[in-house]
Amino acid sequence: MREITYRQALNEALAEELERDPNVFLMGEEVAEYHGAYKVSQGLLERFGPRRIIDTPISENGFAGLGIGAAMVGLRPIIEFMTFSFSLVAFDQVVNNAPNMFLMSGGQFNIPITFRGPNGPAHQLAATHSHATENFYASVPGLKVCAPATPRDAKGLLKTAVRDDNPVLVLEAELLYSSKGMVEPPDEELLIPLGKADVKREGSDVSVICYAQTVPLALKVAAQLEEEDISAEIVDLRSIKPLDEKTIFDSVAKTHRVVIVEQDHPFCGVGAEICYRIQKNIFDALDAPILRVSQEDVPMPYNERLEKSVLPNADKLFAAVKQVCYA
């Protein structure tokens, strides 16, 4: 194991998959000559050439569709959205074409495509540039959605996504690109299955369910809770769809209390679905109503203080945990 950044981990995943399979290519805005707006594709143009690392015009709907078409005839595209806020321009392709093709064609056309890029609020990018899209996409049958929080998970999930025979969205996080973590050496194949959550910290009093940018937040709050003698178990979903019910339920059976901390909005957010499944399946294990911490139901304001106030944060999570623990 060695320590690398989330950005490097994604870069390695891309390089390894491009190396392994000549049908894999990377396409998106500024991915080649500029090395990616967030430098995730650093060095790939030099290594794999312009046939496989392809800069596009600003035409999200066009190149997302191009990717799906190429996948219909056997290629395995990786389509980068500069951010998932811009994937909304390609919503029709991602939602209407990619996941429907297989069923609609009676099983003739599966779509092995990866859509990836940063998702969720970053810092003061305001309403149009701060979308957390996981709940939009997770609600669509036929799409798979993952949202890694650590370099290791980012590498392993992206590689798995590229090998998957269906459309997979890898929702990265801008604020995590420079974060570091231990990852297996490059000569050791690292594949992390979709639909497998990871307990990032064991605990006995409360299960905090999180993903992506809310994982470091939850870990930080868990340390604070320790001082109050509350032992929090941190369950990192890693993949939102498919959802690892077993790991969630096992944790809840142990702790009997749940807080879900998500980066999307409260109404029809990812947490609403998880909440439903917990109460339906192991209602008797619960000692308190489940609480959710999410963004507030407000378009993202630019002002820094307002932005902070509408985002999930440590204070809100801390308070929610205390509430479910009646502490």
Place this chain on the structure above:
Amino acid sequence: MQPGEQRDEVEMLSLMLLIRRFEERASQQYQAQKIGGFCHLYIGQEAVVTGALAAVRDDDYVITAYRDHAHALARGTSADACMAELFGKETGCSRGLGGSMHFFDRKNHMYGGHAIVGAHVPLAVGMAFAIKYRDEDRVTLCFFGDGAINQGSFHEALNLAALYKLPIVFICENNLFAMGTSVKRSTSLKQIIDRAEGYDIPGEIVDGMNFREVRDKVAEIVDSIRKEAHPAFLEVRTYRYRGHSMSDPASYRTKQELEKYRLDDPITRLRAQLTREGKLTNEQFDMLDKRAKETVLAAVKFAEKSPQMPVEEVYDYVYFNGAKE
């Protein structure tokens, strides 16, 4: 401005100076972390918006993309309100809620400030539609970058404008780059103007470093549109001196290229024209520049001491429930 009136050129030069000094100050305040998020500067392109707005009335509609500080300033939004917006303050033109990329000023007919590339072009067409619907003689000026012309929304919007014969001028500020991608690498056409031909929209290429050329061309087109509504397209050739945004070192272009354009600076050009014609002395120019700098410094002070919106109040901006007094 009333019909038939000409804007005073010295005043327009003064506006260009205000824009330049505003952007320089914004850059400095960004580095001092008084401004957050993304911040895109207009330095080098001043003649485009000032030239175009010198040719229209105050009640014409203006809309642009995210490189929008200059458009608001040129539309009459105060430097105070612009700087306060960058600082995220309640006194900002969008109350600190929109930030650099989302400047709005309804009173001055500035309809944004739009940060999704291409997304505002259909909006501009909608505004032009409303003009025709109400049988008014206004026009809509829609500014966008060369990067926007490959978005589906742009193409759909042009077709709609042509089909319904709407009173709109599409103004492509061709500064040769969309982030690090040159027009050559993004667009299949030899020149952007040919996009207009594809929709049977009359179009022309204009030297965007020349205030007078931009103004006269826009004036001519707007005059024709007011007589009988139709769309028009201008490819205005210009250059941005700075990187795409504050975080872009712009290593995709050469120093020589930048220097070439700097020598053709729009402010220097108009100044030289006016000086040659005896309409401006060096002392007057220095005075204008001094005034611009002072206005901008005062704007920074204003922004600094302005209040932020109270946290609870942001919820009043989710749905409109009737005008607040």
